Amino acid sequence: MQDLNGKVALVTGAAKRLGRETALALAQRGASIVIHYRSSEAQAQIVYDRVRSTGVDAWIIKADLSDLGQSEDLFSVAAKSAGGIDILINSASIFPNGTLFELDEGAYIDNLKVNALAPLRLSTLFASQKNGGTIINLLDTRMLDYDKNHVPYHLSKHALFLFTRMLSVELAPDIRVNAVAPGLILPPEGKDLKYLRELSHTNPLHRWGSAKDITDAILYLIGARFVTGQILYVDGGRHIKGRVYGS
Numbered sequence: 001m002q003d004l005n006g007k008v009a010l011v012t013g014a015a016k017r018l019g020r021e022t023a024l025a026l027a028q029r030g031a032s033i034v035i036h037y038r039s040s041e042a043q044a045q046i047v048y049d050r051v052r053s054t055g056v057d058a059w060i061i062k063a064d065l066s067d068l069g070q071s072e073d074l075f076s077v078a079a080k081s082a083g084g085i086d087i088l089i090n091s092a093s094i095f096p097n098g099t100l101f102e103l104d105e106g107a108y109i110d111n112l113k114v115n116a117l118a119p120l121r122l123s124t125l126f127a128s129q130k131n132g133g134t135i136i137n138l139l140d141t142r143m144l145d146y147d148k149n150h151v152p153y154h155l156s157k158h159a160l161f162l163f164t165r166m167l168s169v170e171l172a173p174d175i176r177v178n179a180v181a182p183g184l185i186l187p188p189e190g191k192d193l194k195y196l197r198e199l200s201h202t203n204p205l206h207r208w209g210s211a212k213d214i215t216d217a218i219l220y221l222i223g224a225r226f227v228t229g230q231i232l233y234v235d236g237g238r239h240i241k242g243r244v245y246g247s
Contacts, residue, residue, distance in 0.1 A: 002223050005030035008057075008082040010075070012065065012122070013092030015040035017186055018138060018214055020047050022089055025215035032057035034078040034085070036092065038064050057082070065092055065118035066110050075125040087222060088126045088135045090119035090160075093153070095188065100151045108152045115156035120163050123177070132174045136221050137164050138214075139181040141235040161231065168229030176228040178221045183235025184208035203236035 009026045013019035015037035023033045024047070033051045035058060037044040044060050051058040059081045063074035079085050093115045098107055123135050140157045147154040161179065168177040183203055187195040196208040217234045221227060233239045 002029050002219050004087075004222070007031045007086040008034065008084060009087035009089060010034040010036065010078050010082075010085045010122075010126075011089040011091055012036040012074075012118075013038075014047055015044040018182065018211060019089070019091035021211040021215050022091060022218055023047055024050055025212075025219065026087070026089075027051040027054045027056050027058070029219070030056060031087065032082060034058075034082055035060045036074060036078075037062055038092070066113045068113065068117060068121055071118045071121045072125065075122055079125075079129065084129055084131055085126060086131070086133045088122060088133070089218065090122060090135070090137045092118070093138065093157075095150060095153050097149055098152050099148060103152060108155065111152035111156040112159060115153065116159035116163060119160055120167075123163075123167055123171070127171050127175055130174075134222055135167065135171075135175060135177045136218055137177075137179040139164070139179045139231060141181045141183040141233055141239045143181070144239050164231065165229050172228060176221075176225070178224075178228060178230045178232065180214060180217045180221065181231050181233045181235065181239065182209070182214050183233070183238040185211060185214060185234075202241065203238035204241060205236035207236060209234060209236060 009031045011019055011023045014023040014035040027033050035044050035047050048058050048060050061074055061077055063070040065071050119137055137160055139161055143157040143161055164179040184196050184199055200207050213234050217232050
């Protein structure tokens with residue numbers, strides 16, 4: 001088991017879903033966790049209690065990442081509270097419905113702010129510590145194709161994909177920057193396992209994965225000291241199959 005004792009991880013969107021599972025997985029390996037949330041205070045408190053039960057430190061910080069000023073405040077408070085950040089996990093995202101023409105420009109701007117520009121700003125602040133470390137962004141295997149029903153989200157995740165590769169160059173050699181691109185892992189909020197069953201045929205393995213598949217990939221990238229600029233697709237091979245979503 002990978003030892004992260006003495007490390008501090010800032011996990012955005014840590015109150016729910018993959019952010020929560022990532023925070024818990026890192027805590028189980030000895031990392032102290034800064035738990036970011038936007039509105040899910042009760043869920044964040046549950047994560048805090050579970051993290052603390054592993055014997056590590058934890059902090060909870062609220063921030064709306066659509067406000068880049070709050071992104072800056074998030075990192076400042078996190079670094080000051082924890083004495084510095086060693087691992088940055090950009091997991092927070094928004095996932096609204098919307099086709100190419102039916103949404104106004106505000107929807108595109110909000111998605112870009114939360115899903116791409118906030119991770120970029122947090123990464124810049126992370127690098128300003130000049131302490132090295134590693135950054136991992138959460139992407140989406142659908143960014144390679146065309147998700148017709150979630151266009152602003154699709155666009156923003158593709159931007160984060162590009163930022164991942166750019167940052168891996170700009171922040172080397174002291175900081176490694178990688179990403180994990182999940183496929184069918186969790187159903188969207190409001191959906192159940194029927195959603196996953198109906199889409200399982202879209203990847204070569206004809207099944208869906210688990211949150212542990214994602215946290216295992218994140219832990220691998222944290223420990224892979226000669227890996228940077230990589231996108232690790234955890235999608236059952238979906239990224240090599242090709243499909244237009246929403247058709």
